[in-house]
Amino acid sequence: MTELYRRNGEMERTIETLTDRLAHDPFLADSLHEVISAVTAIRATSSILVETEELEPEWTARFHRNINEDSARLTEGAQALVKYLEGAPNRDAEVQSPQDEMHAVLAARSFHFAELEGEAAGPRAVARLVQAEAERGLSGPAQTLLGAVLTRYLEDARALPMDPFLARLRKLGPNPARLAEATGAGLAQVFRRLAALPGAEAGPVGLVICDASGTLIFRKPIDGFAMPRLAGACALWPLYQAMSQPLAPVRRRVRQAGRGGEAIEALAVAGPEGAGGFERPAPVRAHMLLLPDPGEAHGAVDEIGVSCRICPLAACAARREPSILAEGF
């Protein structure tokens, strides 16, 4: 019993270390939830056994049985977690992909760059921002990604200058279709512009962009919607539905199954980026804007997932691999 208590303590310390990483990794968050539940039950039960004087034999037997169950569950859970961590690349906080580095810069600025707003802003402002990050240690590949993202930001800011755009937003509400109609811009550009406004002006706005392979190349998070870091997102996302029918916008109320989260509104559209040529067509990209739930009046809520490995949805035609939640835990 003492040994079990000590091992439980070690497990708790492991959990504390991993907790910091949860915010960025939904796989880890869901697998760990199972392990934590087992640890919590074992801790509470074993201290009852250790601390309660004159515990009735029926209770003692019952609590012994519970600990036995939970420790089996903990063993399976810990093994599944180790298998997952070993198999997953770039889990170490020190080893970041260039995409992670680029997103960290954007997140640190809340996805808004005042330097790129206003008529005076130009490519030099982009170069200065990238240079400043390079001096703080941003890697070469991440500088390239940041340069590309900020150049697109600059183009968007020129096409839809902030003050008139905000005035329209106040008048029309966060309605991308009407904003696009009023400004003559494309939906994808309006999505990006909404996601680049200061939070105080536009409220919470999330945005995901994927390329034709489904890889998430841009992620601006929003509360209540988890996103895997690169590939392997849920195929039920409206983002991918839009990708299968370019130029036909999709609007859905969605909720990620098993996360205890709230519903959210997802608006998605896919289309070619750039003009393309006769040798090679323009690449297609899909954008998905995420807004707070508009409420019951806007239709039923679709259950979607984060990624198959951690998804509890049982009967799903889009599933591509079994969930470790069902198997390992």
Next chain:
Amino acid sequence: MGKTVLLIEDEPNIIEAVSFILSRDGWEVKTHANGHDAMDAVRRRAPDLIILDVMLPGKSGFDILGEIRGDADFAAVPVLMLTARGQTRDREMAERAGASRYMTKPFSNADVLDAVRALAGE
């Protein structure tokens, strides 16, 4: 007559352990294991204190807390929230939703007793 605590949690062995500890401390413990009809359970049991897990099948603990706080009969009942996620975001969401107190799993039995006693004394 003891005071009543309603424990809304979906892990059977956690329910059993926490119920045991609290009943030994003089509480009458009622339990409920899912999110869908948790608010019905609150109305039926009319507890003096509620312990609410954040991750429940059917409905999020935050939504249930919102319903509890939105009901004039229960707006003032102390609610202790439990979560397995140690993220600051959860803590902020719990505070915003009106939790009286917040506890991260795994917790010790002494933590539960202290929290419950402190809430009961307020």
